[in-house]
Amino acid sequence: MARMNNLMELFQLLDKSNCRKCNEKTCLAFAAAVFQRRKDITECPKLTPEIIARFSDADAASPHKTTEENRDEYLEGLKQEIAGIDLAAAAERSGGQFNGTRLTLKIMGKDFSVDRQGNLYADIHVNPWVAMPFLSYVLHGEGVTPSGNWVSFRELKEGAERYPLFKKRCEEAMKRVADTYPDLFDDLVHIFSGRQVAEQFAADISVVLAPLPKVPIMICYWRPEEGLASTLNVFFDDTADRNLDIGSLFSLGAGLTAMFEKLALRHGFPELASSR
Ligand code: SF4
Known part of the structure:
Protein backbone atom coordinates (compact mmCIF):
# COMPACT_ATOMS: atom_id res chain seq x y z
CA MET A 1 0.00 0.00 0.00
CA ALA A 2 1.35 3.39 -0.96
CA ARG A 3 1.89 5.91 1.80
CA MET A 4 1.88 9.68 1.69
CA ASN A 5 5.38 10.91 2.33
CA ASN A 6 4.63 14.58 2.39
CA LEU A 7 1.89 17.13 2.37
CA MET A 8 2.70 18.33 -1.14
CA GLU A 9 2.32 14.82 -2.53
CA LEU A 10 -1.30 14.83 -1.45
CA PHE A 11 -1.77 18.43 -2.58
CA GLN A 12 -0.60 17.52 -6.09
CA LEU A 13 -3.39 14.94 -6.31
CA LEU A 14 -6.16 17.41 -5.47
CA ASP A 15 -7.84 19.27 -8.29
CA LYS A 16 -6.87 22.70 -6.83
CA SER A 17 -10.27 24.21 -7.56
CA ASN A 18 -10.60 25.42 -3.94
CA CYS A 19 -14.31 24.51 -4.21
CA ARG A 20 -14.66 24.24 -0.37
CA LYS A 21 -16.81 21.11 -0.48
CA CYS A 22 -14.52 19.62 2.18
CA ASN A 23 -15.27 22.68 4.39
CA GLU A 24 -11.72 23.94 4.05
CA LYS A 25 -11.03 27.20 2.27
CA THR A 26 -8.46 25.73 -0.09
CA CYS A 27 -7.12 22.44 -1.36
CA LEU A 28 -3.83 23.22 0.37
CA ALA A 29 -5.61 23.76 3.68
CA PHE A 30 -7.35 20.42 3.16
CA ALA A 31 -4.02 18.67 2.53
CA ALA A 32 -2.64 20.23 5.73
CA ALA A 33 -5.75 19.15 7.65
CA VAL A 34 -5.32 15.54 6.50
CA PHE A 35 -1.73 15.60 7.67
CA GLN A 36 -2.79 17.03 11.01
CA ARG A 37 -5.43 14.26 11.29
CA ARG A 38 -8.25 16.78 11.42
CA LYS A 39 -9.72 15.55 8.14
CA ASP A 40 -10.02 12.23 6.44
CA ILE A 41 -8.89 11.96 2.85
CA THR A 42 -12.37 10.75 1.85
CA GLU A 43 -13.81 14.17 2.70
CA CYS A 44 -12.71 15.56 -0.67
CA PRO A 45 -15.49 14.40 -3.02
CA LYS A 46 -13.34 15.09 -6.04
CA LEU A 47 -10.72 12.46 -5.35
CA THR A 48 -11.18 9.30 -7.37
CA PRO A 49 -11.80 5.98 -5.58
CA GLU A 50 -8.43 4.80 -6.90
CA ILE A 51 -6.56 7.63 -5.21
CA ILE A 52 -8.52 7.21 -1.99
CA ALA A 53 -7.82 3.47 -2.00
CA ARG A 54 -4.16 4.18 -2.67
CA PHE A 55 -3.82 6.41 0.36
CA SER A 56 -6.56 5.32 2.72
CA ASP A 57 -4.17 3.30 4.84
CA ALA A 58 -1.61 6.04 5.04
CA ASP A 59 -0.66 7.72 8.27
CA ALA A 60 -1.76 11.31 8.30
CA ALA A 61 1.39 13.11 9.40
CA SER A 62 4.39 11.44 7.93
CA PRO A 63 6.27 9.52 10.62
CA HIS A 64 9.48 10.55 8.89
CA LYS A 65 8.82 14.26 9.06
CA THR A 66 8.97 16.73 11.89
CA THR A 67 6.34 19.37 12.58
CA GLU A 68 8.81 21.89 11.16
CA GLU A 69 9.21 19.91 7.93
CA ASN A 70 5.46 19.62 7.43
CA ARG A 71 5.13 23.31 8.24
CA ASP A 72 7.84 24.23 5.74
CA GLU A 73 6.08 22.18 3.04
CA TYR A 74 2.83 23.97 3.78
CA LEU A 75 4.67 27.29 3.48
CA GLU A 76 6.13 26.21 0.13
CA GLY A 77 2.63 25.33 -1.08
CA LEU A 78 1.35 28.77 -0.15
CA LYS A 79 4.22 30.39 -2.05
CA GLN A 80 3.32 28.36 -5.12
CA GLU A 81 -0.30 29.48 -4.83
CA GLY A 141 -8.64 36.86 3.22
CA GLU A 142 -12.05 38.36 2.49
CA GLY A 143 -10.81 41.89 3.19
CA VAL A 144 -13.59 42.63 5.69
CA THR A 145 -13.17 45.88 7.65
CA PRO A 146 -12.77 45.13 11.38
CA SER A 147 -15.92 45.82 13.41
CA GLY A 148 -14.26 46.86 16.67
CA ASN A 149 -15.98 44.04 18.61
CA TRP A 150 -13.43 41.99 20.54
CA VAL A 151 -13.89 38.27 21.09
CA SER A 152 -11.75 35.46 22.45
CA PHE A 153 -10.10 32.86 20.22
CA ARG A 154 -12.66 30.29 21.43
CA GLU A 155 -15.49 32.42 20.06
CA LEU A 156 -14.08 32.49 16.53
CA LYS A 157 -15.43 29.91 14.11
CA GLU A 158 -13.96 26.49 15.01
CA GLY A 159 -11.50 28.10 17.45
CA ALA A 160 -12.51 26.01 20.48
CA GLU A 161 -12.92 22.71 18.60
CA ARG A 162 -9.84 22.78 16.46
CA TYR A 163 -7.31 24.60 18.59
CA PRO A 164 -8.05 23.94 22.27
CA LEU A 165 -4.35 24.55 22.98
CA PHE A 166 -4.51 28.26 22.14
CA LYS A 167 -4.75 29.21 25.80
CA LYS A 168 -1.78 27.12 26.85
CA ARG A 169 0.39 27.68 23.81
CA CYS A 170 -0.23 31.41 23.38
CA GLU A 171 -1.94 33.12 26.29
CA GLU A 172 -0.16 31.30 29.11
CA ALA A 173 3.20 31.57 27.34
CA MET A 174 2.68 35.31 26.71
CA LYS A 175 1.67 35.74 30.35
CA ARG A 176 4.97 34.19 31.45
CA VAL A 177 6.79 36.78 29.35
CA ALA A 178 4.67 39.62 30.78
CA ASP A 179 5.21 38.35 34.35
CA THR A 180 8.97 38.09 33.87
CA TYR A 181 9.87 40.95 31.56
CA PRO A 182 8.50 44.23 32.92
CA ASP A 183 9.11 46.27 29.73
CA LEU A 184 7.13 43.96 27.47
CA PHE A 185 4.18 46.28 26.92
CA ASP A 186 6.40 49.34 26.38
CA ASP A 187 8.29 47.34 23.76
CA LEU A 188 5.05 46.28 22.08
CA VAL A 189 4.22 49.98 21.70
CA HIS A 190 7.68 51.20 20.67
CA ILE A 191 9.12 48.28 18.71
CA PHE A 192 5.99 46.68 17.28
CA SER A 193 3.95 49.87 16.73
CA GLY A 194 1.32 48.80 19.25
CA ARG A 195 -1.27 51.20 20.60
CA GLN A 196 -2.06 51.35 24.28
CA VAL A 197 -5.82 51.79 24.60
CA ALA A 198 -8.09 52.59 27.52
CA GLU A 199 -8.29 49.51 29.72
CA GLN A 200 -10.65 46.92 28.29
CA PHE A 201 -12.50 44.31 30.35
CA ALA A 202 -11.10 46.01 33.50
CA ALA A 203 -7.55 44.94 32.62
CA ASP A 204 -4.52 46.81 33.98
CA ILE A 205 -2.95 47.14 30.52
CA SER A 206 -4.53 46.79 27.07
CA VAL A 207 -2.44 47.03 23.91
CA VAL A 208 -3.70 46.70 20.33
CA LEU A 209 -1.31 45.32 17.70
CA ALA A 210 -1.73 45.08 13.92
CA PRO A 211 -0.02 41.86 12.87
CA LEU A 212 -1.95 42.18 9.58
CA PRO A 213 -3.76 45.31 8.35
CA LYS A 214 -7.28 43.94 8.87
CA VAL A 215 -6.53 41.49 11.67
CA PRO A 216 -5.92 43.54 14.83
CA ILE A 217 -5.38 41.76 18.11
CA MET A 218 -5.67 43.11 21.63
CA ILE A 219 -3.58 41.84 24.53
CA CYS A 220 -5.02 42.49 27.99
CA TYR A 221 -2.98 41.92 31.14
CA TRP A 222 -4.13 41.85 34.74
CA ARG A 223 -1.26 42.17 37.24
CA PRO A 224 -1.07 39.79 40.20
CA GLU A 225 -2.59 41.17 43.38
CA GLU A 226 -3.50 40.06 46.88
CA GLY A 227 -2.66 36.44 46.37
CA LEU A 228 -4.30 36.31 42.93
CA ALA A 229 -2.15 35.26 39.99
CA SER A 230 -1.81 37.50 36.95
CA THR A 231 -3.92 36.87 33.83
CA LEU A 232 -3.31 37.56 30.17
CA ASN A 233 -5.93 37.23 27.43
CA VAL A 234 -5.64 37.77 23.70
CA PHE A 235 -8.70 39.12 21.89
CA PHE A 236 -9.47 39.17 18.18
CA ASP A 237 -11.84 41.33 16.20
CA ASP A 238 -15.00 39.31 15.53
CA THR A 239 -14.30 39.53 11.77
CA ALA A 240 -10.88 37.86 12.18
CA ASP A 241 -12.06 34.43 11.01
CA ARG A 242 -13.24 35.93 7.72
CA ASN A 243 -9.92 37.58 7.01
CA LEU A 244 -7.81 34.62 8.11
CA ASP A 245 -8.53 30.90 8.54
CA ILE A 246 -8.53 29.61 12.08
CA GLY A 247 -5.32 27.61 11.64
CA SER A 248 -3.51 30.76 10.52
CA LEU A 249 -4.93 32.72 13.46
CA PHE A 250 -3.52 30.07 15.79
CA SER A 251 -0.21 30.22 13.96
CA LEU A 252 -0.19 34.01 14.29
CA GLY A 253 -0.69 33.76 18.06
CA ALA A 254 2.12 31.19 18.33
CA GLY A 255 4.39 33.33 16.13
CA LEU A 256 3.83 36.47 18.18
CA THR A 257 4.46 34.54 21.38
CA ALA A 258 7.77 33.27 19.99
CA MET A 259 8.76 36.83 18.99
CA PHE A 260 7.97 38.19 22.46
CA GLU A 261 9.96 35.39 24.10
CA LYS A 262 12.92 36.15 21.87
CA LEU A 263 12.69 39.83 22.77
CA ALA A 264 12.71 39.04 26.48
CA LEU A 265 15.64 36.67 26.04
CA ARG A 266 17.61 39.40 24.30
CA HIS A 267 17.00 41.61 27.31
CA GLY A 268 18.46 39.05 29.68
CA PHE A 269 15.68 36.78 30.90
CA PRO A 270 17.10 33.31 30.09
CA GLU A 271 14.44 31.57 32.18
CA LEU A 272 12.02 32.15 29.31
CA ALA A 273 14.14 30.01 26.99
CA SER A 274 12.65 26.80 28.30
CA SER A 275 9.16 28.03 29.02
CA ARG A 276 7.50 26.25 26.07
S1 SF4 B 1 -13.27 19.46 -1.69
FE1 SF4 B 1 -11.38 18.75 -2.65
S2 SF4 B 1 -11.19 20.04 -4.47
FE2 SF4 B 1 -12.66 21.05 -3.13
S3 SF4 B 1 -11.42 22.45 -1.84
FE3 SF4 B 1 -11.58 20.55 -0.72
S4 SF4 B 1 -9.76 19.45 -1.31
FE4 SF4 B 1 -10.02 21.04 -2.85
Missing part, protein backbone atom coordinates in the same frame (compact mmCIF):
# COMPACT_ATOMS: atom_id res chain seq x y z
CA ILE A 82 0.85 33.13 -4.87
CA ALA A 83 2.07 32.66 -8.44
CA GLY A 84 -1.52 32.09 -9.56
CA ILE A 85 -3.20 35.19 -8.11
CA ASP A 86 -3.64 38.83 -9.11
CA LEU A 87 -1.36 40.63 -6.63
CA ALA A 88 -2.82 44.06 -7.42
CA ALA A 89 -6.33 42.90 -6.53
CA ALA A 90 -5.02 41.10 -3.46
CA ALA A 91 -3.28 44.30 -2.30
CA GLU A 92 -6.51 46.28 -2.60
CA ARG A 93 -8.51 43.64 -0.71
CA SER A 94 -5.94 43.13 2.02
CA GLY A 95 -5.15 46.78 2.78
CA GLY A 96 -1.67 46.65 1.21
CA GLN A 97 0.26 48.34 -1.61
CA PHE A 98 1.31 46.90 -4.95
CA ASN A 99 4.18 48.54 -6.87
CA GLY A 100 3.95 46.39 -9.99
CA THR A 101 6.42 43.86 -8.62
CA ARG A 102 5.72 43.27 -4.96
CA LEU A 103 2.71 43.37 -2.68
CA THR A 104 3.64 45.01 0.64
CA LEU A 105 1.74 44.90 3.91
CA LYS A 106 2.57 46.50 7.23
CA ILE A 107 3.13 43.85 9.87
CA MET A 108 3.27 45.60 13.24
CA GLY A 109 4.59 48.74 11.58
CA LYS A 110 7.24 46.99 9.46
CA ASP A 111 7.12 46.34 5.71
CA PHE A 112 6.63 42.74 4.65
CA SER A 113 6.43 41.93 0.92
CA VAL A 114 5.88 39.09 -1.48
CA ASP A 115 6.61 39.03 -5.21
CA ARG A 116 4.87 37.12 -7.99
CA GLN A 117 7.12 34.09 -7.45
CA GLY A 118 6.21 33.89 -3.78
CA ASN A 119 9.58 35.21 -2.54
CA LEU A 120 9.28 37.01 0.80
CA TYR A 121 11.04 40.22 1.81
CA ALA A 122 10.96 41.81 5.26
CA ASP A 123 12.57 44.63 7.23
CA ILE A 124 12.76 42.35 10.23
CA HIS A 125 13.20 38.63 10.76
CA VAL A 126 9.75 37.08 10.63
CA ASN A 127 9.51 33.48 11.75
CA PRO A 128 7.62 30.88 9.63
CA TRP A 129 4.71 30.93 12.07
CA VAL A 130 4.09 34.54 10.98
CA ALA A 131 5.01 34.02 7.31
CA MET A 132 2.22 31.42 6.92
CA PRO A 133 -0.59 33.73 8.14
CA PHE A 134 0.79 36.53 5.96
CA LEU A 135 0.49 34.39 2.82
CA SER A 136 -2.91 32.92 3.80
CA TYR A 137 -4.21 36.43 4.41
CA VAL A 138 -3.01 37.63 0.99
CA LEU A 139 -4.37 34.55 -0.76
CA HIS A 140 -7.71 33.97 0.91
